[in-house]
Amino acid sequence: MADHRSDDEDYVAYVRARLAALKRLTYLLCGDEHRADDLLQEALTKLYLRWRTARNADHLDRYVRAIVVRTHIDETRRPWFRVRLFGTVPEQRVSPAGPDAEANATLRLALSRLPAGQRAVIVLRYLCDVPVNEVALILGCSTGTVKSQTSHGLAKLRHLLDERDFATTARER
Amino acid sequence: MIVNTYEQNVVDALSPLRDESPAPPRIDLATVMAEGRRRRRTVRLATAGGTLAAVTVVAVLVPLGVAAVRGSGPSTHPASTAAGTSARAVAPTSLTCTEQLLPVPDGVTKALVSGGDPTGKYLFGRSYPQRTGFHEQPLLWIDGVAHKIAIPGEDPTIGAVTSNGKAIGSSFNGDVETGYFVSDGKVTRLAGPKGSTATDLNSAGVIVGGRFGANGVSVPIMWKTPTSEPIDLRMPGPNWVGSATAINDDGTIVGEVSTSAHTVLSRTIVWQPDGSFQLIPLPTLAGVSGINSLLSFNLRGNVLIGEASVVTSQETAFYPLAYDLGTGKFTDLQHANLWVTGGNSQHWLAGEGIHNKPAIWTSGTGLVLLPTLTSKPDTGDQASFISEDGTIVAGQNTDRHGVIRAVEWRCH
Numbered sequence: 393m394a395d396h397r398s399d400d401e402d403y404v405a406y407v408r409a410r411l412a413a414l415k416r417l418t419y420l421l422c423g424d425e426h427r428a429d430d431l432l433q434e435a436l437t438k439l440y441l442r443w444r445t446a447r448n449a450d451h452l453d454r455y456v457r458a459i460v461v462r463t464h465i466d467e468t469r470r471p472w473f474r475v476r477l478f479g480t481v482p483e484q485r486v487s488p489a490g491p492d493a494e495a496n497a498t499l500r501l502a503l504s505r506l507p508a509g510q511r512a513v514i515v516l517r518y519l520c521d522v523p524v525n526e527v528a529l530i531l532g533c534s535t536g537t538v539k540s541q542t543s544h545g546l547a548k549l550r551h552l553l554d555e556r557d558f559a560t561t562a563r564e565r
Numbered sequence: 566m567i568v569n570t571y572e573q574n575v576v577d578a579l580s581p582l583r584d585e586s587p588a589p590p591r592i593d594l595a596t597v598m599a600e601g602r603r604r605r606r607t608v609r610l611a612t613a614g615g616t617l618a619a620v621t622v623v624a625v626l627v628p629l630g631v632a633a634v635r636g637s638g639p640s641t642h643p644a645s646t647a648a649g650t651s652a653r654a655v656a657p658t659s660l661t662c663t664e665q666l667l668p669v670p671d672g673v674t675k676a677l678v679s680g681g682d683p684t685g686k687y688l689f690g691r692s693y694p695q696r697t698g699f700h701e702q703p704l705l706w707i708d709g710v711a712h713k714i715a716i717p718g719e720d721p722t723i724g725a726v727t728s729n730g731k732a733i734g735s736s737f738n739g740d741v742e743t744g745y746f747v748s749d750g751k752v753t754r755l756a757g758p759k760g761s762t763a764t765d766l767n768s769a770g771v772i773v774g775g776r777f778g779a780n781g782v783s784v785p786i787m788w789k790t791p792t793s794e795p796i797d798l799r800m801p802g803p804n805w806v807g808s809a810t811a812i813n814d815d816g817t818i819v820g821e822v823s824t825s826a827h828t829v830l831s832r833t834i835v836w837q838p839d840g841s842f843q844l845i846p847l848p849t850l851a852g853v854s855g856i857n858s859l860l861s862f863n864l865r866g867n868v869l870i871g872e873a874s875v876v877t878s879q880e881t882a883f884y885p886l887a888y889d890l891g892t893g894k895f896t897d898l899q900h901a902n903l904w905v906t907g908g909n910s911q912h913w914l915a916g917e918g919i920h921n922k923p924a925i926w927t928s929g930t931g932l933v934l935l936p937t938l939t940s941k942p943d944t945g946d947q948a949s950f951i952s953e954d955g956t957i958v959a960g961q962n963t964d965r966h967g968v969i970r971a972v973e974w975r976c977h
Contacts, residue, residue, distance in 0.1 A: 437597050
């Protein structure tokens with residue numbers, strides 16, 4: 393029992409310290425608050441199940457990111473994700489008004505239209521500053537795949553972003 | 566990594582998202598831990614209570630979990646403008662499937678199957694020889710014997726194989742994708758501008774694919790022979806983008822196209838051997854409104870297996886279907902409750918069923934969950950290939966060590 397309590401205490405201490413960063417990652421991957429919280433909860437449950445192994449991982453943060461990202465990709469591959477036909481539009485977080493908020497909403501919407509793998513690569517590389525080789529380890533693929541996913545994702549993003557909004561967003565940064 | 570100018574512009578444009586702060590997480594760690602303990606108990610009970618069945622005999626399964634979620638859609642097979650399920654061969658009423666590991670060279674265990682020729686004589690996939698580093702080795706199994714295919718470059722993969730053993734593949738050199746032709750184990754680089762890649766070929770050696778045009782816009786292309794230069798296929802309009810995805814032995818080509826690079830909505834296009842083309846109309850399915858996109862991912866003879874989808878800003882819903890190029894009729898397959906990855910001309914499907922388990926579907930048996938190496942749920946396994954006669958199914962299955970294995974199921 394003592395071991396279990398120690399495990400739990402370690403788990404809680406680790407997660408509390410990383411909670412904000414992990415929420416940011418899930419928010420960037422999902423594009424809305426509710427799904428981000430759902431994804432975070434599922435990923436943390438998986439982490440808890442594997443905690444005894446995970447706590448000894450050489451790169452625990454990478455291990456946890458991998459759980460988050462792969463859970464996100466798995467969720468988008470499930471049939472019941474793809475057929476979520478909402479009777480009503482899910483409640484959205486009310487974003488602060490203003491041109492910056494609108495521009496960011498445009499960017500998030502474009503990101504959300506990318507396939508989950510491409511989205512994960514772009515979020516990790518360009519919004520979380522994770523190097524290519526580490527992104528490959530997180531996703532369980534080759535660096536070549538990361539580069540190709542990046543290239544396809546950026547090309548798709550460019551086309552998804554309306555030219556005017558794209559120019560406005562770029563100018564305002 | 567070298568990023569070109571337009572890519573750098575997109576990266577720069579994303580930078581405002583770096584400064585965004587989402588709301589604090591609404592996570593109750595006590596609840597998370599309680600759920601974790603509950604799952605741990607469930608897995609232990611499942612492991613203790615059931616041994617792995619090497620052979621599974623399945624009649625009709627009703628995937629309640631999926632059906633419940635799909636409750637907002639039609640719950641029974643719809644009578645609609647799409648034809649009912651009427652496979653041209655008599656579908657079996659029960660299937661018995663046995664699973665076996667496919668051999669992998671050099672003592673490597675991590676491998677998967679991604680496709681095959683219609684007979685199932687040839688299967689293709691790849692192995693992952695190093696425990697880390699993910700250096701892939703493309704493999705071609707001929708009558709169950711594995712052969713390594715030496716495609717150069719990063720992330721090499723085989724994309725299709727014909728019943729006379731010819732194959733196409735691709736790999737990356739930096740960020741540029743390149744297509745290859747494979748014959749008798751010999752690998753030849755396909756001609757064409759940078760970024761030209763192949764997706765399918767037929768028994769006569771006609772190859773189709775796509776190339777990246779200006780600003781990363783994709784253009785459908787065809788090689789009349791493995792040694793010729795590619796030619797662009799005709800498009801419905803000047804701004805249309807897309808790629809050829811499949812070709813049958815009649816020389817009929819299928820592709821996915823969009824009205825412009827600014828839309829995520831796709832249409833399926835058919836090019837006849839004389840170069841003329843038609844857009845396949847969007848289907849009407851009972852209980853489904855707003856279908857605005859159509860994708861195809863498998864062509865066997867004249868039968869396309871694909872998906873109609875309803876794309877909104879909130880969600881995308883997918884509805885599997887078949888389309889007969891000869892009759893122009895759709896067959897609604899949404900009641901299969903399967904995430905489809907492939908199918909045959911009899912409308913028998915392969916893919917991923919409930920709990921991410923490999924599965925096949927026929928109109929006679931309904932959903933058939935295939936035997937697996939472990940009883941663990943949600944391992945992400947899938948059947949990716951089903952032969953024309955339905956006796957050979959292949960895909961990937963995670964073993965008890967968590968390693969993905971290349972497997973074949975024999976069904977009768």
